[in-house]
Amino acid sequence: MSSAGGQRPAANRMTLQTFKARLGGASKGFKLLKKKRDALKSRFQALLKDIVDTKLKVGESLKDGAFALAKAHYASSGDDIASSIVERAKKPSVTTKMYPDNVAGVSIPVFKVLRNASQEAIAHTMGVGSGGAVLNATRDTYLKAVECIVQLASLQTAFHTLDEEIKMTSRRVNALEYVLIPRIEDIIHYITQEMDEQAREEFFRVKKVVEKKKVKLAKEKEQAEKNEAAIDAPSILQKKDADIVF
């Protein structure tokens, strides 16, 4: 793999060291992120199952609610329940609160239902004339439905958050696995190659120098011999001294 047109760094021992350190960091990060992704994914799968279950439950409970409402309509003898309920509704008795939950370092919002029964006191006087019991039953049925819906909302939000997170983590894992680490390896490979090359060059140069020197020496030696022969006059000393080269 090429270095994608990136600038080749200077090939020396120091850069090699830095790149080796970077490679170590990247592969450590890669391993960690992969672990995180797997954890998220396993959570995600569990969540999917939960969501399907809850969705079915919501459908069921809403059906129950609609049925209970039909019952209430029947019991309140055609009075318009909706408007009297709207008239009474002032403060919500059911609220949701968000708590953070932590999965592999990702904070996921979890919604919880809070019910303040005291706010419902007004609604209790509904249908005192007739059908009050049925209305109360309807309210309870719908309350269950609301709880299911909130649970579903919580799961869905977690689903979305996890989905985003998994996508991001996968992108990072892939980027590390297929781009960053190969690039660093490539560079390291290049640097080592380059350094080998340099070493070989150096070796060759030294060899060359030695060779040249030898040649030069030989030449000089020859010259000296020639000179000696040319002179060839009886030496002043006559006697050849072994220590004297020239």
Add this chain to the structure above:
Amino acid sequence: MVTVYSKPGGLTTFNIKDGFVEALLRGYKLGFLKDVDYRSILQCDNLSDVKLNLQETDYGNFCAEVQQVSPSIIREKAMEKLVAEFEYLRSQADYPLAQFLDYITYDYMIDNVMLILKATLNNPNVDIFSLVKQAHPLGQFEESVLKSICAFENSAKGYGELYQSVLIDTPIGKYFAKFLEEESAKSAQNANDVQNLLAELSATRLESSLRKLYLEDFAHFCETLGGETAEIMLNLLKARADATAINITLNSFDTQLNQINTRKSQRKPLYPSMGFLYPEGTEKLSEVGDENDLASVLRTYPIYEEIFKSHQGQSNEQTIDDAFYEREVELNEMAFEGQFQYAAFYSYVRLKEQEIRNLVWICECIVQRRKDRTSDHFVPIFSKEAKFRNRNR
């Protein structure tokens, strides 16, 4: 002479004025859905099948032009039919009967006034036209009256103004007058206390007070009519008053109405001052604090004891409302047994209401695919299979 004209007349004189109308009524009675009709409707899997089945009944003409069927549309159409029939009866009726029929509509007028008051209470800019559509067509006011009702606030003072400028002209004005009279008498006793306590309850209070006054007034009117009319009508109205009293007691158990100090001062005024339970029964009811107390009070009234048992049975299938509906149907069917009296007219409207409820319920069950539950709340009318008939056998 005057006395002759202000009474329904008996065996020999009834038909002079009311013969035709009663004949009409007897004809309409044949229009109730029969067991066969119910059976075929119950076998339907969707609402277009229901419509198809209804086409063979008296509802045929009213459902014919409907394209899309839903429970609420069926209700609307059935109501339309009831109103058309009632209007026709009303237009044929002469004085005492006409007055009697008007009394029947007052009930729905109270509903409508309350509907508008409740709707406009929090939201003065509510859409009047949608409200008019929701209102019960039997108790319809003119639009100008409806619009002006919306302009008043929900307080004793607001009610006073509302009464003086708008409702005084409507037939139910007298009930408002009475209510305000009682209210002001009470306010004089412990002025701010009552106002504060009732701020929340006042709409409910107003409604049940009006209903109570209406029942009493209607009963009084029936008494002046005398004869069989009075006899049967008083029976019916008393049963209704008792149902209201028992229901109020039962439904108040979880509310602030059941607190010991408010039982007498606030719950008791909600009871109608008539009925089989009145006065000694309602007196006892006003002391009741939970279901066991209520059961022990009702033990002395065999009919209500049985009705209450269906509530205590805790079987999900029948609520106390169903038991009361059943009893109402039973009583109203009996009103058709006698001739030369007006009670049948009242019963006709009540039974038709029940029929509409039945239809809507069955349609809801079909829409929501809970057909197995249809028998929970449904009281066939003039049916050989009615539960109370089989019970007597």
